[in-house]
Amino acid sequence: MARTKYTAVPLKYKEVEGISARTFSEHFKLYEGYVNKTNEIYEKIANNFADPSKSAGTYSEYGEAKRQLSFNLGGMWNHKLYFGDFEDGKGTKPSxxxxxxxxxDFGSFDKWKEDFVATGMAARGWAMLCYGLDDGHLHNVVLDAQNAGFPATVVPVLLMDVYEHAYFIDYGTARKPYVEAFFKNINWDRISKRYEKCTRMHRTWTE
Ligand SMILES: [Fe+2]
Structure with a gap:
């Protein structure tokens, strides 16, 4: 049986305050690209495009496909969360x-935010607020690529894309005003709900 193909979740908005329609429409194309590449790689693997017995760490066709699969899965899922979290966000507050x-975990909401923004200023790809299924605590971590920086057994609660493509059209090289626009528009109701789900997962994880 063939694996079900992934599809990109369409945006329910065109622009938000501080992030233009052009940025979202160009950015969305990248998301679609990750979805398409994920489908393509899975299809190739299913059709025996390369010999798995020749897979090697130095170079192999199979190994390269697996490496890029991880990158594209990351790109697909990171962007799905990111774009979804802008829907009806304005004016919402964390629970x-x-x-x-x-x-x-951080001292206060403001201290958390200060740390998250600093994480985002340092990252080459994403700042991620994540929940540790093992420890039941919150962590702000840097992802330097779509699939790099995720410690195992964490669940993303909030993802901020800080690749230049997320803000270059609107702000050039200035990342800070984009970060401010991000914070003005994210939907804290969704993020708070996700956090609650994480706490439930933690209870079953540590049973
Ligand atoms: Fe992106």
Whole structure:
């Protein structure tokens, strides 16, 4: 049986305050590219395009496909979260429980935000607020590529794309105003709900 093909989730908005329609439409093409490449690689593997017994760490066709599969899966899922989290975001606030967790792990919401922004200024790809299924705590981590920097057993709660393609059209090389626009528009209701799901996953993970 063939693996089900992935499809890109369409945007439900054209632009948000501080991030233009042009940026979103160009950025969305990249997301679609990751989805298409994921499907293409899985199809190639299913059609025996290369001999798995020749896979090697130095170079092999099979190995390269697996490496790029990981990159494209990351690109697909990271962007799905990122674009979804802008829907109806303006004016929303993080839940009491999420703020409590941020306060416990970072000192306060503002301290969490300061650390998250600094994470984003340092990253070559993404800043990620993630939840550790093992420890039940929040972490801000750098992803230097679509698939690099994810410690195992964490779940993303909030992803901020800081690749230049996310802001270059609107702000040139200035990342900070883009980060501010990001914060004005993210949907904290969705993010708070995701956090609650993580706490439930933590309970079953550590049973
Ligand atoms: Fe991106």
């Amino acid at each position: 009491e429980n999420l703020v409590k967790a941020m306060t416990e």
